[in-house]
Amino acid sequence: MRKVKIFDTTLRDGEQTPGVNLSIEEKLTIAKNLEELNVDIIEAGFAIASQADFDAIKEVAKTIKKCKVASLARATEKDIDRAWDAVKEAKYPRIHTFIATSDIHMKYKLKMSEDEVYNQAVEMVKYAKSKGCEVQFSCEDASRTRPEFLYRVLEGVIDAGAIVVNIPDTVGFTYPEEFYEIVKGIKENVPNIDKAEIAVHCHNDLGLATANALAAIRAGAAQIECTVNGLGERAGNTAIEELAMTLKVRPEGYGVECGINHSKIYHVSKTVSKLTGVDIQPNKAVVGDNAFAHESGIHQHGVLENSSTYEIMTPESIGRAKNKLVFGKHSGKHAFKDKLIELGYELSEEKIDDIFKKFKKLTDIKKEILDEDIESLALGGLRTVEKSYDLTSFNITRIPGHTTQAEVKMVAKSEIRTAIAEGDGPVSAVYNAINTITGCKNCTLKDYSIKSITSASDAQGEARVEVEIDGKVYIGKGIKTDIIEASAVAYIDAINRSLINVNK
Numbered sequence: 001m002r003k004v005k006i007f008d009t010t011l012r013d014g015e016q017t018p019g020v021n022l023s024i025e026e027k028l029t030i031a032k033n034l035e036e037l038n039v040d041i042i043e044a045g046f047a048i049a050s051q052a053d054f055d056a057i058k059e060v061a062k063t064i065k066k067c068k069v070a071s072l073a074r075a076t077e078k079d080i081d082r083a084w085d086a087v088k089e090a091k092y093p094r095i096h097t098f099i100a101t102s103d104i105h106m107k108y109k110l111k112m113s114e115d116e117v118y119n120q121a122v123e124m125v126k127y128a129k130s131k132g133c134e135v136q137f138s139c140e141d142a143s144r145t146r147p148e149f150l151y152r153v154l155e156g157v158i159d160a161g162a163i164v165v166n167i168p169d170t171v172g173f174t175y176p177e178e179f180y181e182i183v184k185g186i187k188e189n190v191p192n193i194d195k196a197e198i199a200v201h202c203h204n205d206l207g208l209a210t211a212n213a214l215a216a217i218r219a220g221a222a223q224i225e226c227t228v229n230g231l232g233e234r235a236g237n238t239a240i241e242e243l244a245m246t247l248k249v250r251p252e253g254y255g256v257e258c259g260i261n262h263s264k265i266y267h268v269s270k271t272v273s274k275l276t277g278v279d280i281q282p283n284k285a286v287v288g289d290n291a292f293a294h295e296s297g298i299h300q301h302g303v304l305e306n307s308s309t310y311e312i313m314t315p316e317s318i319g320r321a322k323n324k325l326v327f328g329k330h331s332g333k334h335a336f337k338d339k340l341i342e343l344g345y346e347l348s349e350e351k352i353d354d355i356f357k358k359f360k361k362l363t364d365i366k367k368e369i370l371d372e373d374i375e376s377l378a379l380g381g382l383r384t385v386e387k388s389y390d391l392t393s394f395n396i397t398r399i400p401g402h403t404t405q406a407e408v409k410m411v412a413k414s415e416i417r418t419a420i421a422e423g424d425g426p427v428s429a430v431y432n433a434i435n436t437i438t439g440c441k442n443c444t445l446k447d448y449s450i451k452s453i454t455s456a457s458d459a460q461g462e463a464r465v466e467v468e469i470d471g472k473v474y475i476g477k478g479i480k481t482d483i484i485e486a487s488a489v490a491y492i493d494a495i496n497r498s499l500i501n502v503n504k
């Protein structure tokens with residue numbers, strides 16, 4: 001079977017999801033997960049974007065040994081220099097440079113003619129090539145590019161040394177039949193196309209990202225760009241779990257394999273969701289909570305007789321646990337460790353000890369500990385942004401008919417500080433006190449939600465906030481049995497995340 005390569009861009013296009021701002025440690029954790037998932041190439045970031053992005057790419061490049069590691073770069077020498085500095089220590093480094101080729105982008109954004117774009121693309125691929133590594137070139141907005149110009153640019157950059165030419169559907173505009181023809185047209189009209197691999201990068205604005213990627217595979221694409229959970233700019237990108245499971249469940253449809261380690265899919269999906277703070281919609285294909293749930297009587301009857309009546313794949317095939325063992329205060333470390341392994345967490349003894357202590361603490365306030373609780377304890381330790389601010393304690397006073405008062409004590413940049421503030425309710429009072437302590441004057445709460453992780457009355461609450469700080473939105477999360485505490489932790493998490501670049 002022909003093999004298509006998976007180019008994962010969760011750490012680059014995925015991080016362009018509004019509100020997502022990953023720390024270096026979190027990027028490294030995701031990169032290690034992607035290596036276990038067996039992707040071929042990890043696009044670790046856009047090196048020129050920030051010092052933190054540069055440092056994260058460098059760290060990923062030094063750590064990851066099985067996958068190629070790429071950085072994105074505009075078609076300029078300074079971007080390419082920065083990308084090379086970030087990836088050069090990788091075992092298999094790659095520079096991914098790009099420029100837009102559609103009339104709309106050239107006219108309004110770049111303000112360049114076709115000849116200028118052509119020359120810059122070719123010169124910059126030669127420049128990237130001179131660094132001595134693999135070069136991938138993308139024609140941004142390729143699906144809206146005049147075909148003859150697309151063929152000309154591709155021929156030029158391949159002659160200049162690009163070994164992969166990427167055809168992005170940047171705005172998710174194409175549909176499968178058309179995209180098939182675009183890729184076929186490239187194969188038939190670019191004379192030196194046999195010297196490069198064709199890649200595709202599809203966006204999901206019309207919900208067609210996975211279908212378009214599959215159509216491109218049929219037309220001969222050799223590399224597919226994906227993100228975990230379909231994260232990415234606007235409506236996101238082709239979801240790696242959708243593509244990998246389609247190729248596995250329907251091999252006869254495409255006749256290709258992608259080498260993904262399917263049994264890791266669920267674990268990686270959960271980890272990325274936790275670290276990015278972006279929840280997975282319940283009806284999300286493959287990894288959503290409802291993907292293997294059966295609600296209606298006729299379906300339940302069928303599944304009880306034989307699961308293949310209504311399930312085209314098994315939960316176990318993507319590493320989802322099949323049974324729900326209940327854990328409580330009498331559970332021991334052996335069973336706990338086994339459960340962590342079953343859930344896909346292979347952690348050091350030190351880390352297990354730490355999570356086990358937290359688990360025991362949780363059993364004091366929660367009778368039944370379910371898989372979801374254990375998962376959240378395991379993942380809780382992974383979402384690790386530098387804690388410039390941390391909650392120490394808080395106290396709420398509420399006099400009926402009056403506003404609520406909160407006294408909050410925090411560690412603020414190594415000092416203990418306390419503030420008292422009022423609000424319409426306990427959450428707003430706590431947030432006002434946190435604003436006083438952190439001096440966060442331009443912090444605006446844009447979105448706030450709270451959900452319970454499990455269903456019992458002693459369930460843990462997960463608070464999620466979107467806070468606009470100096471014009472940019474940051475997602476913050478907090479999990480506690482006390483929902484006011486969870487809300488405070490989430491708000492502080494967003495503030496700490498806004499400082500990732502500032503602290504560099």
Ligand SMILES: CC(=O)SCCNC(=O)CCNC(=O)[C@H](O)C(C)(C)COP(=O)(O)OP(=O)(O)OC[C@H]1O[C@@H](n2cnc3c(N)ncnc32)[C@H](O)[C@@H]1OP(=O)(O)O
Pocket residue numbers: 013016046048049050073074075076098099100109110140170233
């Ligand atoms: C389709 C995609 O997803 S592409 C990747 C998008 N991702 C990102 O933009 C995230 C990271 N970006 C950033 O941090 C910033 O945009 C930076 C550091 C790259 C550039 O920042 P700034 O210098 O402030 O420029 P700004 O973003 O406002 O504008 C982009 C500039 O790059 C130019 N440009 C855009 N694409 C390219 C390209 N592929 N090659 C060369 N120049 C380009 C634009 O014409 C504009 O030039 P100008 O400043 O001379 O007008």
Ligand SMILES: CC(C)C(=O)C(=O)O
Pocket residue numbers: 013098138139140141166168169170171201203
């Ligand atoms: C830079 C390219 C690959 C991109 O992200 C896009 O065009 O969407």
